[in-house]
Amino acid sequence: xxxxxxxxxxxxxxxxxxxxxxxxxxxxxxxxxxxxxxxxxxxxxxxxxxxxxxxxxxxxxxxxxxxxxxxxxxxxxxxxxxxxxxxxxxxxxxxxxxxxxxxxxxxxxxxxxxxxxxxxxxxxxxxxxxxxxxxxxxxxxxxxxxxxxxxxxxxxxxxxxxxxxxxxxxxxxxxxxxxxxxxxxxxxxxxxxxxxxxxxxxxxxxxxxxxxxxxxxxxxxxxxxxxxxxxxxxxxxxxxxxxxxxxxxxxxxxxxxxxxxxxxxxxxxxxxxxxxxxxxxxxxxxxxxxxxxxxxxxxxxxxxxxxxxxxxxxxxxxxxxxxxxxxxxxxxxxxxxxxxxxxxxxxxxxxxxxxxxxxxxxxxxxxxxxxxxxxxxxxxxxxxxxxxxxxxxxxxxxxxxxxxxxxxxxxxxxxxxxxxxxxxxxxxxxxx
Ligand SMILES: Cc1ncc(COP(=O)(O)O)c(C=O)c1O
Numbered sequence: 047x048x049x050x051x052x053x054x055x056x057x058x059x060x061x062x063x064x065x066x067x068x069x070x071x072x073x074x075x076x077x078x079x080x081x082x083x084x085x086x087x088x089x090x091x092x093x094x095x096x097x098x099x100x101x102x103x104x105x106x107x108x109x110x111x112x113x114x115x116x117x118x119x120x121x122x123x124x125x126x127x128x129x130x131x132x133x134x135x136x137x138x139x140x141x142x143x144x145x146x147x148x149x150x151x152x153x154x155x156x157x158x159x160x161x162x163x164x165x166x167x168x169x170x171x172x173x174x175x176x177x178x179x180x181x182x183x184x185x186x187x188x189x190x191x192x193x194x195x196x197x198x199x200x201x202x203x204x205x206x207x208x209x210x211x212x213x214x215x216x217x218x219x220x221x222x223x224x225x226x227x228x229x230x231x232x233x234x235x236x237x238x239x240x241x242x243x244x245x246x247x248x249x250x251x252x253x254x255x256x257x258x259x260x261x262x263x264x265x266x267x268x269x270x271x272x273x274x275x276x277x278x279x280x281x282x283x284x285x286x287x288x289x290x291x292x293x294x295x296x297x298x299x300x301x302x303x304x305x306x307x308x309x310x311x312x313x314x315x316x317x318x319x320x321x322x323x324x325x326x327x328x329x330x331x332x333x334x335x336x337x338x339x340x341x342x343x344x345x346x347x348x349x350x351x352x353x354x355x356x357x358x359x360x361x362x363x364x365x366x367x368x369x370x371x372x373x374x375x376x377x378x379x380x381x382x383x384x385x386x387x388x389x390x391x392x393x394x395x396x397x398x399x400x401x402x403x404x405x406x407x408x409x410x411x412x413x414x415x416x417x418x419x420x421x422x423x424x425x426x427x428x429x430x431x432x433x434x435x436x437x438x439x440x441x442x443x444x445x446x447x448x449x450x451x452x453x454x455x456x457x458x459x460x461x462x463x464x465x466x467x468x469x470x471x472x473x474x475x476x477x478x
Contacts, residue, residue, distance in 0.1 A: 047083060048083050049084045053069055053071075063203075070082035070083070070084075070086065071083040073085075077101035077102055077104075077451070078091075078093075078101055078447045078451070078455070078458075079454065080102065086429070087429060088426075088430065089430045089446075089458040091425075091430060091432050091433070091444055091446045092432065092433045092445055093445040093446060095313070095433065095445065096255065096287045097317070097318055098314065098445075098447050099290050099291050099292055099314035099447060100291075100314065100356060100359055100448070100449055101449040104355075104356075104359060106355045106359045107318075107352050107356060107359070110352055110354065111351060111355075114130065114347055114348045117347070118347050119346075120347065123344060123345045124340050128347045128350075130347050131152060131345045131350050133354060134350045135149070135150040135151075135323075138150045138311075138323055142311075142325040143299060143306070143309070144308075144327055145307065145327060146327055146328070148325050148326060148328060149325070149332060150323055150325040150326075151323065151324050151340070151345075152323050152344055152350065153341065153344045154320045154321065154341070154346075155320060155322055156184070156185050156287075156312035156313065156322055157184065157186055157187045157190040158187070158341075158344075159286065159324050160189070160284060160310050161187055161189050161190060162324045163249070163282050163326070164176055164189060164193075164247060165334065166324065166326060166330060166331055166333060167246040167247035167330070168246045169333040169338070170280065170329070171247075171279075173243070173244050174210045174244065174246060175210050175212065175240045175244045175246055175247075176210060176211045176212070176246060176249060177213070177235060177240070177245055177247070177248045178193045178194075178195060178211065178212070178213050178214075178249050179195055179213060179216040179250060179251070179254070179257075180195040180213055180214070180215050180216050180437065181195050181254055181256075181257030181258065181260075182249070182250075182254060183200075183251075183255055183257060184284060186200060188204070188207065188208055189208050191207060192208045192211040193211055195213050195216075210240070213235070214232040214234075215227060215228045216228060216254060216257065217260075217263065217266050218258075218437070220260070220403065221411070221437075225263055229266070229269055232270075232273070242277035243278070245277065246279070246280060247279060247282045248273075248282065249282040249284055250262065250267070250281070250282070250283060250284065251284045251288060252267065252283055252285065252297075252298040252299045252302065253288045253293060253298045255286070255287030255288065256287075257436065257437055258403075258438075258441040259400070259401035259435065259436075260394070261298070262302075263302075264301070264302040264303065267299065267304040268303075268304055271304045271306075274307075280307040280308060281306045281308075282306060282308040283298075283299045283309045284310050285297045285299065285309050285310060286310055286312045288396075289312075289313070290313065290314035290315055290356065290360070291314065291360055291365045291369045292369065292399045292448075293397035293399045294369045294370040294396065295397070296360070296366070297311075307326055307327050308324060308325070308331075309325050310322070310323070310324055311323050316349045316352040316353040317352055317356050318352075319349040321350065321352070321353055363449075365448060366397075368448045369397040369398040369448040370398075372397075372398040372448050373396070373398040373400055374395075376395065376398065376444050376446075377393060377394075377400055379459045379463075380400065381393060383402070383463065384402070386463075387467075389404050389406065389414060389417060391403050391404075391408055391411070398444070398446070398448050399444075400443070401436075401442060401444065402441070403436070403438075403440050403441050404417045404418045404421065404440050404442065405440065413436070413439070413440035414440050415434075415438060417440075418434045419434065421442060421465055421466055422434050424465040425462060427465075428464065429461060430461040430462065430465075432462065433445065442462070446458065
């Protein structure tokens, strides 16, 4: 079937809320390239929204999946466990920067990891409160929607939200929120919303994903750690988007040296297979009763086999160094655009987690979400899958596989440049 025929099916049978405006249907993919149902080629700077740090169909992952398919595909881990589940938990406990001995549990999606991290934190502390951050994104289940700090498009139609979830400002010096302002805002939450002794966990993305690729500073994360220790609050690092080599380290929090009590991870953990994990201090993870965590599909053996291959490939192929190199190449190009275009600003990166903002002009620093949307659309027309993000919807984020070939990376960056130059020249986006 071609794109037009598939679009007809989508229009007729897929719920509006689950169908985006994208009209090309992926038919096959390899590393950082995708071909659609009409045979058009795209360079993939979205990586399935941060899932493909190792690229589409990494050969080692595909081989591990094939091998596991010939053994067992499902038993339900609680009915009859299997080797890849426990082997993966061991590997994750060894590599996650948790204080002291760690234990792990596996689920299916990022949101499920966050749900379970909060459940575990509540069981371990006997408290119910959760504090998250403005602009943070933690998923689309009801609790994680409550934790998510952005109304549109996620929360608008679905209230009321579960209670005992509060939000503090996230430090973002580009838009006037210093570390000090952010800490002051958190203190205000303790005064106006919930006393610290009722808070089970503070949940922070070390680098906000959907929120705009803004990294919390080492000092801010250290201050959060100290506050949590002072009040017996568990610190949860949500590494769903920033984990698995995106930032040049396995986890972004490692750049700060801060050790959280719990880390949530998903996305690039299994290179496209659905899998997520909660890894935390052993005594915290053991706090809830027998069979209180899990689910029918959690920690599927094929997904676990894929994740074990991901961890091997990260070690064997110097993926952390590649992530740094890709980040530097992309950031250098951003610098050229900052000189070339008045609307490009705040270029930033931690490893290959790189973004820049689009503003109407540097003097006013006014976010320009229309131009941002127009750039993503124009890039798609020109053969590049590109994503925006951001509290103000004006950040262009790069989530290209870190295994991308140099020539393909350059080609993708060239498409951004020519697309942006065309838009700025015509200003067509301003009039729609
Ligand atoms: C930081 C973060 N947490 C949680 C999630 C939710 O993950 P999922 O969409 O797999 O439920 C996301 C997804 O983008 C994310 O970026």
